[in-house]
């Protein structure tokens with residue numbers, strides 16, 4: 001290579017840090033460790049499923065990554081920054097598992113979805129036209145624009161789940177952590193949401209999905225982290241036959257009631273810790 005070519009060569013961009021880096025993470029409830037020494041990196045732009053049986057620690061790991069439950073030991077970095085110093089919460093979209101009934105405040109569907117933009121707004125600033133358009137688009141994406149003014153209390157369980165997904169979309173983050181986003185959602189909406197997640201991935205978003213079954217997300221999932229009693233039992237291509245969970249008679253207990261029982265199950269809005 002000539003001196004001239006060398007002088008024209010641009011320096012390579014610095015390597016991007018992983019979107020999520022977990023090292024030796026331990027999380028305990030009442031001194032009982034339920035995540036026991038997990039280490040993993042999730043690269044920016046990766047789509048990763050976190051699988052495992054009931055109680056294996058999937059949700060707890062996700063919540064620990066977000067700082068919603070404290071680590072007993074180990075570290076978490078988000079986009080190259082230790083969790084306790086991480087401030088770019090507008091980059092993170094969290095879809096929690098639907099939580100207990102009765103804990104929510106009365107809110108319309110639109111209000112809940114708009115709350116997904118809190119992290120990206122300056123304190124006390126009003127939503128911009130762009131913000132409002134993003135809320136409308138998110139509601140359209142999950143097929144609930146027509147329910148915008150209804151109370152979330154009136155929605156079925158599957159619809160509430162779609163509200164939580166819309167809330168994450170409305171914030172326009174680049175990193176999604178979703179805890180069973182399709183559980184309780186009807187088949188047609190599941191496919192729409194899978195298409196949405198595929199589009200997010202196509203735009204370079206990082207997506208971490210706690211799942212019990214891959215379902216319509218299967219084509220998207222190249223990597224699965226399988227937890228077993230709080231440790232990583234497998235990290236690689238999705239194990240087969242993982243579709244067993246979808247077959248009749250599987251013993252997995254899904255935490256989400258479907259439409260029938262959903263009206264009483266309010267989403268609890270959680271904001272990651274920012275200290």
Ligand SMILES: Nc1ncnc2c1ncn2[C@@H]1O[C@H](COP(=O)(O)OP(=O)(O)OP(=O)(O)O)[C@@H](O)[C@H]1O
Nearest residue numbers: 029030034052053054055056057058059060061255
């Ligand atoms: N807030 C809590 N307090 C005490 N124990 C908890 C709490 N949350 C979860 N656990 C327990 O920790 C263990 C791991 O739970 P976790 O919800 O992380 O598992 P999971 O793999 O997501 O399960 P599931 O598939 O049922 O959602 C379970 O034994 C659960 O009962």
